[in-house]
Amino acid sequence: MASDVTRRQWHMPHLMLLGLLPLAWYAALASGFAAAAVLGTWLTLNLAVLMLAEKWRPHRREWSWDRHHLQRDGVVGGFNVVVDAATGAALAALAVTWMPGGNPWSLGTQIVVGLLAAELGSYWVHRWSHAEGWLWRVHVTHHLPDRLTTSNALMAHPINAMYDKAAKLGPLLILGLSPEAVLAVALFGITQALATHANVAGTMGPLNWIVGSAELHRLHHSTDETEAGNFGTALPIWDQVFGTYRRGDAPTRVGVFEPKRYPSEFEIQRLLRLPFKQVGPRFAEVIKRCCPMGAR
Ligand SMILES: [Zn+2]
Structure with missing residues (x-):
């Protein structure tokens, strides 16, 4: 069952990370900012804080992570971090080649617009x-x-990691936002991606109207x-704009509506093949229609 603490106390780890974020951004800029090092350090710090908090004050004790889950998420997640970085680097290289860049807006405006644009693509x-x-x-x-x-x-x-990155970063590159603004959006994105999944008790209270939270994302x-x-x-x-905002008590169960239709959450190889399962037959059907000789 969900802890009562979820309703009564603030979600301190999430608030603390959001509070630290401007300092991390300033420190990165002051140190001459190597993007990969800054983002990697921030990701590690966020993971450490939230995973310790999951053991200290879990939202649901029965969801506590164990070695089995950690190994799976470590392997898949580690690979996805590389995919995310490679997609970002490829898009940035394309932007340098094909887009003029440069944006006349103030840095503050760029950050606000960047946050909204990245979220719109991701949404x-x-x-x-x-x-x-x-x-x-x-x-x-x-x-x-x-x-x-x-x-x-x-x-x-x-x-999923690849197209999500493209949906978030693409709009920022099209808008020609500065590297400083893109870094601020990326740091915020890391904290939000991790904190909204964290099994940590506590509420974001009225902030649930302004920032994403675990309370909102558990409903998703x-x-x-x-x-x-x-x-x-x-x-x-x-x-809120498109009518899909939900508030309410924590869900009793999370997962998919019909789990029997899919491989188990631990069958990684079958899950990796799942998007391609019907591509083969459909591709063969197209070939058969357009050039019957080739289909034989
Ligand atoms: Zn989803």
């Missing part, structure tokens, strides 16, 4: 991923676990279809 690819179809066969890997923990944030199909992972909105992770604003 729509996430929402489209929940329609039955190819994107759902990619995204279902992230929804299969029947518990929600910090490390679950990294448990996703690598294709609910097995009860009526509760499952909240496609935004970092900010709830686009859920």
Whole structure:
């Protein structure tokens, strides 16, 4: 059962990380900022704080991470961190080549616009991923676990990691935002991705109207279809605009509506193949229609 602390006390680890974020950003800029080192350090710090908090004050004791879950999320998540970094580097290289860059707005405006733009891209690819179809066969890997923990944030199909990165970073590059603004958005995105999955008791209170939280995101992972909105992770604003914002008590169960339709959450190889299962026959069908000789 969910801890009563969830309703009565502030979610201090999430608040603390959000409070530290501007300092981390300033420190990164002051040190001449090597993006990979800054983002890697911030990711590690956030993981450490939230995972210790999960042991210290869990939202649900039965969701506590163990070696089995940690090994799976460590392998899949570690690979996804590399995929995320490679996608970011490829997009940045494309932007340098094809886009003029430069933005006349103040740094503060760039950060605010960047946060909104990154979240808008992420909101729509996430929402489209929940329609039955190819994107759902990619995204279902992230929804299969029947518990929600910090490390679950990294448990996703690598294709999911790739298109989510493109959806978040693409708009910032198109807008020509400065590296300093992109770094601020990226640091905020890391904290929000991890904290919204963390199995830590505590509430964000009225801040739930402004920033994404574990309280909101647990509803997104609910097995009860009526509760499952909240496609935004970092900010709830686009859920509020497009009518998918949900508030309520913590869900009794998280996972997918019909788990028997899918491989188990530990069958990684089958989950990796899942998006391609129907591609082969469909591709063969197209070949058969357009050039019957080739299909034989
Ligand atoms: Zn989802």
